[in-house]
Amino acid sequence: xxxxxxxxxxxxxxxxxxxxxxxxxxxxxxxxxxxxxxxxxxxxxxxxxxxxxxxxxxxxxxxxxxxxxxxxxxxxxxxxxxxxxxxxxxxxxxxxxxxxxxxxxxxxxxxxxxxxxxxxxxxxxxxxxxxxxxxxxxxxxxxxx
Numbered sequence: 001x002x003x004x005x006x007x008x009x010x011x012x013x014x015x016x017x018x019x020x021x022x023x024x025x026x027x028x029x030x031x032x033x034x035x036x037x038x039x040x041x042x043x044x045x046x047x048x049x050x051x052x053x054x055x056x057x058x059x060x061x062x063x064x065x066x067x068x069x070x071x072x073x074x075x076x077x078x079x080x081x082x083x084x085x086x087x088x089x090x091x092x093x094x095x096x097x098x099x100x101x102x103x104x105x106x107x108x109x110x111x112x113x114x115x116x117x118x119x120x121x122x123x124x125x126x127x128x129x130x131x132x133x134x135x136x137x138x139x140x141x142x143x144x145x
Contacts, residue, residue: 003116010123011083020078028067028074036063054103061098068094086119 008018037060040046046056068091075087097111117131 003119006120006123007083007086011086012080013083017078017080017083021074021083024074025071028071029064032067033060033064036060057101061101065095065098086122090115090119 008022013021037046037049040056040059041049045059047053051057051060072087072091075084079087093111093115117128120131121128
């Protein structure tokens with residue numbers, strides 16, 4: 001949510017652009033994927049929320065890819081140039097991560113955290129570089145126990 005707020009308020013979007021992009025992105029990138037996960041869990045299509053089995057990951061990754069591409073078209077059509085460029089960066093990172101996680105389970109949270117720290121620092125003039133140190137401490141703590 002903080003990253004989304006930064007993207008909204010630090011990339012030059014006006015009220016009309018926000019009125020289109022915020023609800024659209026909320027539906028496409030949150031409601032649709034999480035609704036699928038909820039339904040899939042209830043119907044037994046997936047065993048757990050974290051999708052431990054490779055074959056469980058493909059449908060949600062496909063849904064997320066389609067929703068992301070639609071969001072990309074909306075970002076290009078209604079967003080500022082900086083918003084679109086940063087959104088392409090986020091989606092590229094997400095796409096690469098999705099391709100990898102279809103075959104090997106990797107930490108999507110860590111990829112998202114790293115992307116978030118990069119974009120936060122870019123948008124706020126690199127004043128929050130110590131966030132990289134915090135991430136390293138979290139990584140070490142999680143890997144050790």
